[in-house]
Amino acid sequence: MGERGDPVAGLSRRRLLGAALLAGAVSACGAPPTAPTERALRVLIATNEPWGTYHAEPLPAEAQRRGWTLTQLVPDRTEIDADEPVPVAVAGEFPEADLLVVTGAGDWPADCLAQLPDLPVVASSLAYLAPQEAPRAAEVRARVGAATASSQAEATSFRAHLGLDGDIAVVGSAQTDDLPARSPEPGTVLVLTSVTRADATSAAAPGAQLLLDSARRLAEAGRRVVVGLHPREDRALWSEYEISPVPSVRASAAAEVAIGIPGTVFPLVAAVGTSLVGCVDPALDIPGYLRDVCSAVIDDPAAAVPAVDGARPLAPDALTAAVGPVGGSAARLLDAWRDAVVAARR
Numbered sequence: 496m497g498e499r500g501d502p503v504a505g506l507s508r509r510r511l512l513g514a515a516l517l518a519g520a521v522s523a524c525g526a527p528p529t530a531p532t533e534r535a536l537r538v539l540i541a542t543n544e545p546w547g548t549y550h551a552e553p554l555p556a557e558a559q560r561r562g563w564t565l566t567q568l569v570p571d572r573t574e575i576d577a578d579e580p581v582p583v584a585v586a587g588e589f590p591e592a593d594l595l596v597v598t599g600a601g602d603w604p605a606d607c608l609a610q611l612p613d614l615p616v617v618a619s620s621l622a623y624l625a626p627q628e629a630p631r632a633a634e635v636r637a638r639v640g641a642a643t644a645s646s647q648a649e650a651t652s653f654r655a656h657l658g659l660d661g662d663i664a665v666v667g668s669a670q671t672d673d674l675p676a677r678s679p680e681p682g683t684v685l686v687l688t689s690v691t692r693a694d695a696t697s698a699a700a701p702g703a704q705l706l707l708d709s710a711r712r713l714a715e716a717g718r719r720v721v722v723g724l725h726p727r728e729d730r731a732l733w734s735e736y737e738i739s740p741v742p743s744v745r746a747s748a749a750a751e752v753a754i755g756i757p758g759t760v761f762p763l764v765a766a767v768g769t770s771l772v773g774c775v776d777p778a779l780d781i782p783g784y785l786r787d788v789c790s791a792v793i794d795d796p797a798a799a800v801p802a803v804d805g806a807r808p809l810a811p812d813a814l815t816a817a818v819g820p821v822g823g824s825a826a827r828l829l830d831a832w833r834d835a836v837v838a839a840r841r
Contacts, residue, residue, distance in 0.1 A: 535564075536832070536833060536836060537564045537591065537592040537594070538565045538566070538592060538593065538594045538596060538832060539567075539584070539589065539596065539611070540565065540567045540595075540596045541597050541603055542597075542603065543604060543624070544601075545569055545603040546569050546575060548569075548583065549726045550598065550759075551567055552580055553672070554581075557669070558829065561829065564590075565581075566583065567583045568583070569585055569586075572585060589610070589611065593615075594615055595608065595611050595614040595615070596616075596617050598618070598619055598620060598621045599624055599635075599656060599657075600628075600630075600657055605634045608634060608635060608638055616638040616639050617643065617831065618635065619642070619643045619644075620642075620643065620649050620650070620652075620653040622759040623652060623758065623782060625656065625782065626652040628655060628657070636658055639657065640839055641834070641835040642659060642664065643663060644663050644819075645665070645668040645762070645824070646665060646667070646668075646762065646784075646817055646818055647816055647819070648787075648817050649762075649784070651782075664831050665819050665820070666819070666820070667819040667820040667827060668818065668819065669828060670744055670824075671824060672822060674748075674766060674767055675744070675767060677768045680719070680751070682717065683750045683751055684718045684719065684721070684751065684803055685723050685747050685750035685753040685755075685764075686709075686710050686721070686722045686723065686733075686753075686754055686755055687743055687756070687758070687764070688706065688724050688756070689702065689703070689725050702756045702774055702775065702778075705774045705775075705776055705796060706774045708799075709774055709793070710736065710754075712796050712799045712800055713799055713800060716800045718800075718803070721739050721746060722736045723743030723746050723753075723760075724739070724743075725758070743760050744760060744767060748767050748768075750769055751770075753770070753771050753772070754802075754803060755773070756779065757789065757792075761785050761788050762814075762818045766818045766821055770808050770809075772792070772802045772803055773786060775792050776794065777794065785817075787813060787817065790807045790809075
């Protein structure tokens, strides 16, 4: 699941803000940041999924290549693994920085904005959002100096989420910078899960039972079912199937077709060249462009086998609209962040 609308709306505001945030964040970042250089930018990221660092995982390598420091802001370490690849800072210990990047107008990004009043702000869509203005969009919009999205289609949804009138730079997705070569294994279907249980990190996605039943129909029809787990998915639900040991985008190169609840990974799988089938529950609200990357969209598990049998790759023009430019996207994104800092210092 991506960052749908305001996925943290049900979280306790008290937990999100936290006594430590109120007490320490201003003192930690209250001093004006030093003048940045090309080799020394310090960037903070706050996402709609407060502990969802997986959206930023493709970025540290490019940041390190430039000599930048990239840190994701989280309320606490309760949902952070010991081997977390993305550096994090907890409330009350936010480091000095040159830029704050927010990935949406959820409670956590808005709360971080309020506590970091002196930093320039860029809004960058790193995961899909429903195309409705978020309750706290006005707070975020007032601070945004520039905005980016991976594609024109994603930019349309992001603009609606933030209520922005200005341009959004299309930079592509860093996850397409190193796409695997497609080598499908006959009869293999990759099941792309979403999130079937709510937790402190974010909300759940409707449609889990539809996807489970569809996977069962495919297995009964003789397909090899391989499951690509969302980072917050309940692994136990899929224990009867083979779980992919590699990320879903890479796993999709070995599948004839991928089927799942449409989310951020769908355009990336389409970029690999793998055909997609979407499982859409009536309660699931997703942007139209995520439906459009699917060869078929089903709401009945009985349709899973024929939909997979008839699935076709996305047409080139539709792929460009949904995915954006492929290759060099991490560099383009960080260039946009650098330009925003330079503009703010003029």
